Amino acid sequence: MKVSLAHDHLFQLGGAERVVLEFHQIFPEAPLYTLISALQPGNSFDQLNIKTSFLQKMPGAKKHLQYYLSLMPHAWEQLNFSDYNIVLSSTSALAKGLITPPNCLHICYCHTPTRYLWSDAYNYIEELNQPRIIKKVLPLVLHKLRMWDLFAAQRVDYFITNSYYIKKRIRKYYNKPAHVIYPPVNVEQYRVSPNIKDYYIIVSRLRPYKKVDLAIRAFNELGLPLIIIGGGEEYAKLKKLAKPNVKLLGEVSEERKIQLLSQAKAFIHPQIEDFGIAAVEAMAAGRPVIAYNEGGATETVIDGQTGILYNEQSWECLVHTILKFDHTQFNSEAIRNHANKFNATRFREEIEEYISKVWQDHNNQTII
Known part of the structure; x- marks a missing residue:
């Protein structure tokens, strides 16, 4: 059985890239196809056999890949997967549109239907930091790309996804079923600290949909210490x-992040996430999560046991929730034990079991 991996592009080491690295652990000989790789040497992907599209050599693509948006479908369709029995793709963009031969099985781990085409289509254009003329033309490009994306999703033989929340989106936008396997979290590197300090914490990319501004407004009002780890366009x-009680640290080392998470009173999670790996990492450090009651948090946070879920995505509601919160009412070891359910070994086992099953089903159908 010859296997290939595929992933949208390689610019950072985030949750989606962790999934790809776990795929590599399962299939260490499988090459990884991607549109473009801009990773610097000295990272976990150095050991992979990476094959890129023609976009890798296009001028400026490593810094401004978005300018080649209209070429991305063609780039995926030009990659040749004819030598493989199984293609295992990881996508939140367009990798689902790769073309496989008739007897090749395409299994797609879909982190979310393409945000800028579906769930965030209108906000994406409004929040885009581009000249007005581009914002006028872009909806026409996205309309054509949306039709391609819908058509491309029908090429996938089996969808896997990261939460029941995203399973519903895949059904809504692509009219396809999906099997839920929660993504891997490196829970073993986190530890429970006996020394809880007087601050709350956020670990997040600073993008509009993360709603970090709501948390800042809440803590501006409360006057309580808040530490924010992460960088991004909204920094x-x-x-x-932010007022003086709110500290934006930008990017920090992994060791520093682990330490700060383990000593915080609670982790603040004001956004709607597909799954929410950072919240699970906080729980792996034994810290309760204060999360907006929608999206992946509803599947990872047990209200009243591993955190608190609040029902209105506003800074006022967050203020009210924090005023009622008492971190001493939570059992750190119980929280950590809950987070251990999302470990990487469990992920690999579930992926292997699922692929074995659908591969057997596929072969039986081929014989029939």
Whole structure:
């Protein structure tokens, strides 16, 4: 059985890339196809056999891949998967549109239907930091791309996804079933600290949909210490919004992040996430999570046991929730034990079991 891996593109080491690395652990000989790789040497992907599309050599693509948006479907369709029995793809964009031969099985781990085409289509254009003329033309490009994306999703033989929340989206936008396997979290590297300090914490990319501004407004009002770890396009805006009790640290080392998570009173999670790996990492450190009651958090946070879920995505509701919160009412070891259910070994076992099953079903259908 010859296997290939596929992933949208390689620019950072986030949750989706962790999934790909776990795929590599299962299939160490499988090459990884991707549109473009801009990773610097000295990372976990150095050991992989990476094959890129023609976009890798296009001028400026490593810094501004979005300018080649209209070429991405063609780039995926030009990659040749004719030598493989199984293609295992990881996507939140367009990798689902790769073309496989008739007897090849395409299994797609879909982190979410393409946000800028479906669930965030309108906000994406409004929040885009581009000239007005581009914002006028872009909806026409996205309309054509949306039709391609819907058509491309029908090429996938089996969808896997990261939560029941995203399973519903796949059904809504692609009219396809999906099997839920929660993503891997490196829970073993986190530890429970006996020394809880007087601050709350957020670990997040600073993008509009993360709603970090709501948390800052809440803590501005409360006057309580809040530490924010992470960088992104909203850093300057959020830094200006924050009062002295709110500290934006930017990117920090993994060791520093682990330490800060383990000593916080609670982890703040104001956004809607597909799954929410950072919240599970906080629980792996034994810390309760204060999360908005929608999206992946409803599947990872047990209200009243591993955190608190609040029902209105507003800074006012977050303030009210924090005022009622008492971190001493939570059992750190019980929280950590819950987080252990999302470990990487469990993920690999479930992926292997699922692929074995659908591969057997596929072969039986072929014989019939």
